[in-house]
Structure formats: C-alpha cells, structure tokens
Amino acid sequence: MLEATLQSLKRLLIAFAIAITVGTTLGFLFARSRFLDDTLGFLVIALQTIPSIAWLPFAIIWFGLTDTSVIFITTLGATWTMAVAARTGIKNIPPIYLKAAQTMGTGMGWRMFSQVMIPAAFPHLITGLRTAWAFAWRALVAGELIAKGVGLGQILQDGRNLGDTSLMLCIVIIIAVLGTVSDHFCFKRMEDKILVRYGLK
Amino acid sequence: MQHPIIEIQHVNKSFIQRGGSDFTALQNVSLSIQKGEFVSLLGPSGCGKSTLLNLVAGLEKADAGSVTVGGKTVTGPGPDRVVVFQEHALFPWLTVLDNVAFGLKQKGVGKAERESIAREQIKAVHLTKFADRYPHELSGGMKQRAAIARALAMDPEILLMDEPFSALDEQTRLILHRDLEEIWMQTGKTILFVTHNIREAVTLSDRVVVMSTRPGEIKKEFMIQATRPRDKADSNLYHMENQIMQSLADELEKVVKEEMGDEYSLQEKRLSDPAADHVGSGI
Ligand SMILES: Nc1ncnc2c1ncn2[C@@H]1O[C@H](COP(=O)(O)OP(=O)(O)OP(=O)(O)O)[C@@H](O)[C@H]1O
Numbered sequence: 387m388l389e390a391t392l393q394s395l396k397r398l399l400i401a402f403a404i405a406i407t408v409g410t411t412l413g414f415l416f417a418r419s420r421f422l423d424d425t426l427g428f429l430v431i432a433l434q435t436i437p438s439i440a441w442l443p444f445a446i447i448w449f450g451l452t453d454t455s456v457i458f459i460t461t462l463g464a465t466w467t468m469a470v471a472a473r474t475g476i477k478n479i480p481p482i483y484l485k486a487a488q489t490m491g492t493g494m495g496w497r498m499f500s501q502v503m504i505p506a507a508f509p510h511l512i513t514g515l516r517t518a519w520a521f522a523w524r525a526l527v528a529g530e531l532i533a534k535g536v537g538l539g540q541i542l543q544d545g546r547n548l549g550d551t552s553l554m555l556c557i558v559i560i561i562a563v564l565g566t567v568s569d570h571f572c573f574k575r576m577e578d579k580i581l582v583r584y585g586l587k
Numbered sequence: 588m589q590h591p592i593i594e595i596q597h598v599n600k601s602f603i604q605r606g607g608s609d610f611t612a613l614q615n616v617s618l619s620i621q622k623g624e625f626v627s628l629l630g631p632s633g634c635g636k637s638t639l640l641n642l643v644a645g646l647e648k649a650d651a652g653s654v655t656v657g658g659k660t661v662t663g664p665g666p667d668r669v670v671v672f673q674e675h676a677l678f679p680w681l682t683v684l685d686n687v688a689f690g691l692k693q694k695g696v697g698k699a700e701r702e703s704i705a706r707e708q709i710k711a712v713h714l715t716k717f718a719d720r721y722p723h724e725l726s727g728g729m730k731q732r733a734a735i736a737r738a739l740a741m742d743p744e745i746l747l748m749d750e751p752f753s754a755l756d757e758q759t760r761l762i763l764h765r766d767l768e769e770i771w772m773q774t775g776k777t778i779l780f781v782t783h784n785i786r787e788a789v790t791l792s793d794r795v796v797v798m799s800t801r802p803g804e805i806k807k808e809f810m811i812q813a814t815r816p817r818d819k820a821d822s823n824l825y826h827m828e829n830q831i832m833q834s835l836a837d838e839l840e841k842v843v844k845e846e847m848g849d850e851y852s853l854q855e856k857r858l859s860d861p862a863a864d865h866v867g868s869g870i
C-alpha cells in the first residue's frame with residue numbers, strides 16, 4: 387500500500403510540475419499578448435470546463451493503459467486552471483511596478499518575468515496552485531481507476547474486484563487525508579506566509 | 588554656459604482617448620536643464636507634468652521633437668535616470684535592503700558589494716533600523732525615503748521625481764524636504780521634480796517651470812534666488828510664492844471653468860484673489 391501511495395504521488399508530482407510550468411507560461415502569454423488572449427483565451431476557458439477524465443479515452447489510444455496516460459490527464463486537469471490564474475495574476479500587476487523595474491534596468495524580458503512579474507503575481511498564483519493541486523488529485527485517482535500499474539486508484543479497483551469494501555474505504559480515507567494534509571501544510575502555509583509578507587493580511 | 592544635461596526641444600505628445608479622438612497632452616514644449624540643477628515642474632492637474640517627466644524617463648515616446656540626455660537621444664528607460672513615483676512603488680515581496688539593492692542587481696553588481704552600497708544609501712535616508720523590514724511595515728514617509736534610497740543606490744546622474752511627497756502629511760513632508768535638499772547638495776545630482784504644491788517647488792528648486800493646461804505648454808519660468816540651505820522664513824521665497832500664485836491663477840480659472848461650467852461664476856471672486864489663504868497650498 388505504501389508503494390501504491392508513493393507511485394501515485396510520483397505521478398501527481400510529475401503532472402503537477404508540468405502543469406504549473408505550462409500553465410504559468412500560457413497565462414503569461416495571454417496576459418501580455420492581446421492577440422493571443424483574443425484568439426486562444428476563450429479556448430482555455432472552454433478547456434477548463436471539460437472534466438479531464440473525458441480525455442482518458444484519447445490518452446488510451448495515444449499512450450495505452452500506461453502511466454503516461456494517467457500523467458497526461460492529470461496534467462490536463464491542472465494546466466488550464468493554472469493558466470487562468472496566472473493570466474489574472476499578471477494582468478492585475480500594478481503598472482507602476484513594471485515602470486519602476488524598467489527604470490532600474492530589468493528590460494522587458496526574462497529578468498522582468500522572473501524577478502518582478504512572478505513575485506508580483508504570487509498572491510494570485512498561489513490560489514491557482516491550490517486549485518490546480520485539487521484538480522490534479524481528482525484527475526489522478528480517476529485515471530488510475532482505469533489504467534494499469536501500481537497506485538491508489540488501482541488498489542481501489544482491486545478492492546472492487548475482491549468485493550472488499552473496507553479496503554476501498556481505507557483507500558478513500560488515504561486519498562482524503564493526503565489531499566487535506568498536503569493542502570494545509572504546503573499550500574495554505576505558503577499562502578499565509580506570502581499574504582503576511584505582502585501586507586495583504 | 589555649459590551644455591545642458593537634459594534638452595527637450597519642441598516636443599509634442601498626444602494620447603488617443605477612449606472615444607478614439609486625440610488629446611494633446613504636450614504642445615511644443617522646450618526645456619533645458621543644466622547639470623546639477625534642481626528644477627520643479629508646477630501646474631494644474633492634467634497639464635502634462637507627469638507626461639513630460641515620463642518622456643525624459645523614457646517611459647513614453649514623443650510624437651514630435653526630441654529629448655536628449657547627456658547629448659544622447661532618449662530611446663527607453665536607462666539607469667542614468669531613475670524615477671521616484673508618488674506611490675513609492677517599492678516591491679512588497681522584497682525587504683527594504685533588497686529593494687534598494689534591486690537596481691544594482693540588474694546591473695550585475697555582486698551580492699556583497701550591492702548590499703554594502705544599499706546599506707550606505709539606507710543610512711543616508713535614516714532607515715538603518717528598518718533595512719530588514721518589508722515595505723508594508725513602514726510608514727508613508729519611510730516608504731518614500733526607501734524609494735529615494737533605491738533610486739540613489741543606482742547612482743544616476745538624474746533623479747526624476749513625480750510628486751514624491753504629495754501623499755504625505757505636512758510634518759513628514761517638511762522633514763523630507765530638508766533631507767532631499769541635503770542629499771542634493773551633497774551629491775550634486777540633477778533633479779527634475781514634479782509637484783502641484785507651490786511652496787514645495789519654491790523651497791526646493793533653483794528654477795520653477797510653470798505649465799499651463801489644454802494644451803500643456805510651458806507658461807513661465809521663475810528663477811529662485813535664495814541662499815541654501817533654504818530657510819522657510821526667507822522673504823525672497825515668500826515673494827516668489829506670490830508671484831507664481833499670480834501666474835497660476837488664470838490657469839486655475841481655466842481648469843475650474845471647464846470642470847464646473849455654469850456653477851463657476853459663484854466661485855469667481857474667491858479664486859481671483861490669489862493673495863488670500865491660497866498661498867502655499869496645493870493647486
Ligand atoms: N496613457 C494615457 N492615455 C490617455 N491619456 C493620457 C494618458 N496619460 C496621460 N493622459 C492625459 O494627458 C494629460 C496629462 O497627463 P499627466 O499625467 O501628464 O498630467 P499631470 O500634469 O501629471 O497631472 P497630475 O497633477 O494630476 O498628476 C491628462 O489630461 C491625461 O488625461
């Protein structure tokens with residue numbers, strides 16, 4: 387069971403890392419480019435409303451009943467939320483920060499992005515992170531129920547095959563506890579700390 | 588006379604308004620500023636003071652005319668001209684020390700060196716005790732001091748200040764005036780200072796440039812010849828204040844007329860009496 391938990395967490399973390407990188411980049415592009423926002427922006431909103439499990443049949447055709455499929459849909463589950471949060475966060479940066487940074491020589495490239503835009507948008511980004519994390523969890527378990535391999539979802543499925551409801555309940559509790567604990571000790575803490583530091587709380 | 592460090596020649600600048608029509612913010616503005624000079628831009632709200640300062644900063648581009656700094660045409664922001672804004676614009680995610688060191692970091696100065704320079708500047712604005720605080724933990728006056736330290740840390744030739752003290756209470760403002768004058772006398776920086784407070788302009792500057800509105804133009808310049816450090820009780824200053832008030836009175840009327848329309852006639856008498864308690868107050 388420990389093995390299954392670790393495997394699930396590994397998939398989750400891989401997917402989550404991809405999702406926040408891609409999501410933040412997309413969000414940044416949407417926030418900075420009027421053209422992209424007008425053309426593709428609504429598409430992201432549309433994608434966000436699709437339950438990511440709906441992509442599983444596609445994933446199975448492309449990648450088979452493998453880890454890759456699970457990671458794929460988990461990533462999809464979190465990316466769009468992250469993109470929308472990043473876009474909002476970056477659009478809401480007070481322009482005066484960008485002006486001040488420019489006069490101090492950041493230019494408008496990578497240094498502006500990493501040293502000013504990301505930290506300035508952080509209060510929004512962290513809300514996005516929390517939601518993305520929750521979405522990723524859901525997609526992960528859903529995917530694992532169907533795909534092969536070792537993971538919490540698979541054990542749940544095994545429990546069903548054996549008719550072992552106590553095992554199933556046990557897994558559900560593990561999922562709930564892991565989700566809550568990680569949110570509380572990782573994201574909530576981070577959020578509180580950031581809000582205090584930024585003087586928002 | 589030596590070559591001016593800032594040279595603004597026949598600059599026009601208009602903005603496209605929301606309706607799509609053009610709004611002329613600056614029309615045929617020319618201004619030269621000598622190295623080491625302290626010049627204030629004074630004028631009613633909306634006359635284009637910030638726009639002019641932003642042109643020098645490189646944050647806006649002129650439609651016509653030229654802006655040169657140190658003989659070079661301004662094409663964008665540069666570390667030789669740092670802006671201090673009305674709203675301090677300190678980064679809330681950095682401590683005072685890191686904020687002050689930020690510009691040096693962009694220049695590629697090593698960590699130890701930039702921190703020692705930053706600490707020096709923080710000391711110069713009397714914030715040593717607060718170096719490790721975050722901006723939201725400081726008072727309004729301290730934030731402005733930190734913003735000034737951040738600008739000075741870059742060691743720019745020119746300091747551009749856009750109403751840096753207008754959000755502060757009177758006491759704090761007076762203290763900061765004294766500090767700024769001291770810093771200016773010690774460093775010999777060229778300062779372009781935007782304000783709508785006549786007394787502030789007169790107390791701090793060598794020269795006060797009065798602008799008129801719609802379209803934004805330079806109306807008149809006043810040389811302030813009084814001893815440094817300035818003494819609030821100096822009768823010269825008081826005299827200049829009255830003169831500038833007089834010259835601004837017509838501008839004020841113009842603005843008020845436009846904003847209040849018919850109701851204006853009620854106010855006319857009061858406004859045309861500039862020597863009354865208006866002197867020294869904000870426009
Ligand atoms: N980005 C912009 N887009 C459209 N109009 C603008 C823009 N920036 C300034 N303006 C207009 O140009 C005029 C001059 O603005 P500016 O900010 O330079 O005035 P100001 O003299 O600094 O006024 P204040 O004392 O209120 O700061 C104003 O009427 C303003 O509405």
Ligand SMILES: [Mg+2]
Nearest residue numbers: 636637638749
């Ligand atoms: Mg202004």
